[in-house]
Amino acid sequence: MALLLPAAVVVFGVVLYPVIRTFVVSLYDVNSPMAGAYPFVGLHNYTRVFQDSGFYPVLGHTLYFTLVSTFAELTLGIAVALLLNAPLKARWLWRSIVVLPWALPTIVNGALWRWIYNGQYGALNGVLDSLGISHTPHQWLGSPFLALNMVILADVWKNTSIVVFFILAGLQTIPADLYEAARMDGAGAWKAFWRVTLPLLAPSIAVVLILRTIEAFKVFDIIYVMTGGGPASGTQTIAFYTYLQAFSNQLFGYGAALAYLIVIAVFVLAMAYLRILRQGQMAGVE
Amino acid sequence: MRPGTRYLVLIHVAAVVMAVVVLAPFAWLVVSSISPSTELLSSHPHWIPQHPTLSRYRQIFSSAPGSDDVAANFRLAMGNSLIVATATTLISLAVGTVGGYAFARLRFRFRRTALFSFLAIYMLPPIALVIPLYLALANLGLLDTKTGLVVTYCSIVTPFCLWTMSNYYLSMPPDLEEAARVDGCTRLGALVRVILPLARPGLLTTGMFGFLLAWDEFLYSLIFTSTTNAKTIPVAIAEFTGKYSSDFGLIAAGGVLAAAPPLLLALLFQRYIVGGLTSGAVKG
Numbered sequence: 001m002a003l004l005l006p007a008a009v010v011v012f013g014v015v016l017y018p019v020i021r022t023f024v025v026s027l028y029d030v031n032s033p034m035a036g037a038y039p040f041v042g043l044h045n046y047t048r049v050f051q052d053s054g055f056y057p058v059l060g061h062t063l064y065f066t067l068v069s070t071f072a073e074l075t076l077g078i079a080v081a082l083l084l085n086a087p088l089k090a091r092w093l094w095r096s097i098v099v100l101p102w103a104l105p106t107i108v109n110g111a112l113w114r115w116i117y118n119g120q121y122g123a124l125n126g127v128l129d130s131l132g133i134s135h136t137p138h139q140w141l142g143s144p145f146l147a148l149n150m151v152i153l154a155d156v157w158k159n160t161s162i163v164v165f166f167i168l169a170g171l172q173t174i175p176a177d178l179y180e181a182a183r184m185d186g187a188g189a190w191k192a193f194w195r196v197t198l199p200l201l202a203p204s205i206a207v208v209l210i211l212r213t214i215e216a217f218k219v220f221d222i223i224y225v226m227t228g229g230g231p232a233s234g235t236q237t238i239a240f241y242t243y244l245q246a247f248s249n250q251l252f253g254y255g256a257a258l259a260y261l262i263v264i265a266v267f268v269l270a271m272a273y274l275r276i277l278r279q280g281q282m283a284g285v286e
Numbered sequence: 287m288r289p290g291t292r293y294l295v296l297i298h299v300a301a302v303v304m305a306v307v308v309l310a311p312f313a314w315l316v317v318s319s320i321s322p323s324t325e326l327l328s329s330h331p332h333w334i335p336q337h338p339t340l341s342r343y344r345q346i347f348s349s350a351p352g353s354d355d356v357a358a359n360f361r362l363a364m365g366n367s368l369i370v371a372t373a374t375t376l377i378s379l380a381v382g383t384v385g386g387y388a389f390a391r392l393r394f395r396f397r398r399t400a401l402f403s404f405l406a407i408y409m410l411p412p413i414a415l416v417i418p419l420y421l422a423l424a425n426l427g428l429l430d431t432k433t434g435l436v437v438t439y440c441s442i443v444t445p446f447c448l449w450t451m452s453n454y455y456l457s458m459p460p461d462l463e464e465a466a467r468v469d470g471c472t473r474l475g476a477l478v479r480v481i482l483p484l485a486r487p488g489l490l491t492t493g494m495f496g497f498l499l500a501w502d503e504f505l506y507s508l509i510f511t512s513t514t515n516a517k518t519i520p521v522a523i524a525e526f527t528g529k530y531s532s533d534f535g536l537i538a539a540g541g542v543l544a545a546a547p548p549l550l551l552a553l554l555f556q557r558y559i560v561g562g563l564t565s566g567a568v569k570g
Contacts (some may be wrong), residue, residue, distance in 0.1 A: 003392070003473070004400070007385030007444055010377065014419075014441035021418035033421075080304060086297045087289055100312065103552035105502050107520035108541040111527045112315050115534045122520050126331035140400050158309065164512050169560045218411040221504040225524045239413050247509070252417055259414035270409045272352050274402065 026256035033250065045257035057233065060242040064224035065152055065237060066216040072156045073212055077163030083173045084164065084199075092125065110225035113154035115143050141227055150233055153231020155219070163208050171197070172206025203276060210273040214266050238262055241273050289500050315545075319343070320536035326535055330396040342539035345498040358525055360450065363522035368547070371500040374439040379493050381440075382447025383485075387477050389448065390455035391463075401452070408445035420509055421458060432516045434483050443496045450495070454488035491558040494551045502549050520543040536569045 006210040026045050028038040047054055082100060088094055101109070117140035128134040141147045174197065175179045182192045220239040223229060229244065236244070239262060248256030318326060319342060320336040345357035365416070388394075389401050419438060428434030458481070482489070504520045511517040515534040523540050552559075 005386035007379040007404070007448055008379050010440045010444050011404060011407055014437060015415065018418035019423060022414055025417065052481055081299055082377065082465070083304065085548075086295055087294070088301055092557070094301050094305065096310050096553055099556050099559065100549060101553050102309060103498060104312075104545050105520055107524050108315075111523055111537055111541060112311055114527065115318065115537070118534075121327055121331065123331050126333075127476065129330065157307075165559050169464060172560065173469040195397075212483070213428060216412075217542045220413065221520075224504070224508075225527055228528065239523050240412060242413050243505075244419060256414075256417065259411065262411045262538060263414050266409055266411060267406065270406060270532075274405070281299040 018221070019241045022259060023258050025253055026260055028253050030253040030256075031250055035228045039252070041253070046261070048254060048260060050256060054233075055241070058236050058238055061148060061235060062217065062237040064148065065155075065219060066213055066276045068149075069152045069155050069216050069274075070209060070212045072152070073160045075211060076156065076160045076206075077167050077208070078201070079173055080164045081201045082162065082193075084168055098109075098161055098164050099163070101158045104158060105227050106158070106221045109154060110222040113150075113157075114141070117150055142231060144232045145228075147227055147231060147262065149237045151222060154226065155216075155222055157211065162164075163212065166204055166208040167201065170201045174200045203279075206276045207273065208274070210269050214269050214273075217265055217269070218262065252276035293311060294416055315538050318534055319542050321334075321535060323533070323535055330411050342536050344537060344544075345536070346543065359514055359517070359522050359526075360519070360536075360543070363519045364543055366432060366514075366516055367501060367519040367544070370435045370516075371497050372437065373432075373436045374443050374498045374500040375493050376439050377436070378443035378447045378496050380482040380487065382444050382492070383451050384474075384477070385444075386448045386451030387481070390494065391460065391535070396545050401449075404445040404448055408442065408449070412442075412503075416505060419506070423510060429510055430516050431516050434510055435507060435516055435518070438510070439500045440502060440551055442503070443499050446499060447492050447496055449490045451485075451488060454485055454492070458484060487558060491555055494555045494558075497551060498548050 027040060027042060029041045029045075030038045046143040084094055084098065103114075118124065119137055119139040119142060121139075122139060122140070125137045128138075129235065144279075178196050178200070179192055182196050187195060218239050219237050220243065221257045223235055223240045224243075225235055229240050238258065242255050242258040242262065245251045245258060296387045310440070317333070317335060320338045320340060321332060322337050322339055325332045325335055325337070349355050349358045349361075389397065413471045416434070423429045423434045423438075425435075428437065461481050463471075463476040463486070466480045467473075472480065502520065504524070507516075507518040508524070511521060519540070523537060523544060526540070527537055
C-alpha cells in the first residue's frame with residue numbers, strides 16, 4: 001500500500017478539494033470570483049440549465065459535433081487501418097506519416113486550419129480555385145452551421161490518426177487462419193470483412209468509440225482557437241458555454257452546475273468503457 | 287494465395303492519396319512560416335515561396351525579451367512548455383511506476399475501486415476543476431508559476447502512467463521478481479533492480495505519451511498563467527491567433543517549433559504505439 005501513497009498524494013492532493021468544492025459552488029448563487037457569503041440555492045442552478053434557452057442550441061452543437069466527428073473518425077480510421085495492415089511496401093513509412101496529425105498539438109492544429117480556411121488568403125479557397133472547382137472565395141468560418149462543420153473537419157483530420165492505431169492494434173490480434181477458413185468457405189474479401197474482421201474488431205471499436213465520444217463531448221481547445229464559439233454562437237459547445245458562463249459572465253455557481261452535468265455524462269460513458277474493457281479481458285481479447 | 291498486381295497497385299495508390307491528405311497541411315504550415323508577408327497576403331496563395339525567409343525563426347530565437355514582443359514571447363513560452371512538460375513527465379512516471387506495480391502485483395482491499403477512481407480522475411473534464419483550483423493556487427501564491435502548472439498537470443498525467451504501467455507489468459512474467467524475492471530482495475528492491483530494467487520499453491513509451499499530454503494541455507494554462515513567467519506555447523499561440531490573425535507567418539513559425547518536440551517523439555516511438563494501445567488506455 002505504501003507503494004501507492006506517492007501517486008495518491010500527487011493525484012488526490014490536487015483533485016479532491018476542487019471536485020468537492022465545484023459541487024458545493026454549484027449549490028450556491030456565486031456570481032463573483034471573490035470569497036464571500038452567497039445565497040444557498042440548492043439544485044436551482046441545475047434546473048436552471050434546462051430553462052436556459054441558450055443551453056439547447058449549445059447541447060445541439062455538442063451532440064452534432066460528437067456524432068459526426070466520432071462517426072467520421074471511426075469510418076476513416078477503419079479504412080486507413082485496413083490499408084496499413086495490407087501488404088504495402090515500406091509499411092513503416094506510411095505508419096510514420098499517419099501518426100503525425102495525432103502528435104500535432106491541438107492548438108497548433110486549430111490555428112493552422114483557421115489559416116487554411118481564411119476567406120481572403122486561405123489555402124482551401126486557393127486549392128479549389130487552382131483545381132477549377134470554385135472561383136468565388138468562400139468564408140468557411142463565416143456562417144454558423146458551415147463553421148461547425150469546418151471545425152469538425154479539422155478535428156477529424158487530426159484525431160483519425162489515433163483511431164487508426166487503436167484499430168490496427170485490434171487487427172493484429174485477429175488470427176490469420178480465420179481468414180483462411182473464410183476463404184475455404186468461399187467468402188470473398190468483402191464478405192470476410194463483414195463476417196470476420198468487423199465482429200472481431202468489435203471490442204477495439206467499442207473502446208475507441210467511447211474514448212472519442214468522451215473527448216468530443218469535452219471539446220474546448222479547438223473551438224477556442226478556431227472560432228471563439230462564433231459566428232453567432234454557432235460553434236459553442238457545452239464545455240465552451242460553461243467557460244463563458246463562469247469566466248465571462250462570472251456566473252460561477254451556474255458554471256459549476258454545467259460542469260457537473262458534463263462530469264455526469266462523461267462518467268456514464270466511462271462506466272460503459274470499463275465494462276467493455278473487463279468483458280474484453282475475460283474473453284481473452286486485450 | 288499471392289496478392290494480384292492490380293490489388294498491389296490499388297493499395298499503393300490509396301496510400302499515396304492518404305499521405306498527401308495528411309502531409310499537405312503540414313507542408314502549408316512550413317511554407318507559411320518561411321514565406322514573406324507579401325506572398326502570404328497575395329490574392330492567390332504561393333504554393334512555393336519565391337523569396338523564402340528564415341527571418342521569423344531568427345526573430346523568435348534572438349529578439350530581446352519584452353512584454354510586447356510576440357517573437358520573444360514564443361521563445362519564452364517554448365522554454366516554459368519544455369520545463370513544465372519534462373518535470374510533469376518525470377514526477378508522474380516516478381510515482382506511476384511504483385503505484386502501477388502495486389496495482390499489478392499486490393492484492394489488497396478496494397484495489398479495483400482505487401484503480402477506477404484514478405481512471406475516473408483522468409477522464410474528468412478540466413473545466414469542472416478549474417475554478418476552485420484557480421482559487422487554491424491563488425491562495426498558495428502559485429498562480430502564473432511553472433510550479434503551479436506542474437502540480438496540476440501531474441494530477442492528469444499520473445493516472446495515465448499508473449494505468450499503462452500497471453498493464454505493462456501484467457504482461458511480464460512474475461517468475462523473475464519471485465526469484466529476486468527468494469534471494470532476499472524487498473518488494474521495492476525487486477522492482478528497482480529486476481523489473482524496471484526489463485520494463486524499459488514500457489517506461490519510455492509511457493513517458494512519451496505523458497509528455498505529449500502535458501505539452502498539449504490548454505485550459506489550465508490559459509486560466510492559471512498571465513505572463514511569460516509560466517505561459518506555455520499553446521496559450522501563446524492561441525492568444526496571438528486571436529489578436530493578429532492576419533500575421534500568420536509568425537504563428538506558423540511558432541507552430542512549427544511547438545509541433546517539433548511531440549512530432550519527433552511520436553516518430554521515434556511509432557513502433558511502440560500499437561503495443562502501448564493494446565495494453566493501456568491512451569487518450570484518444
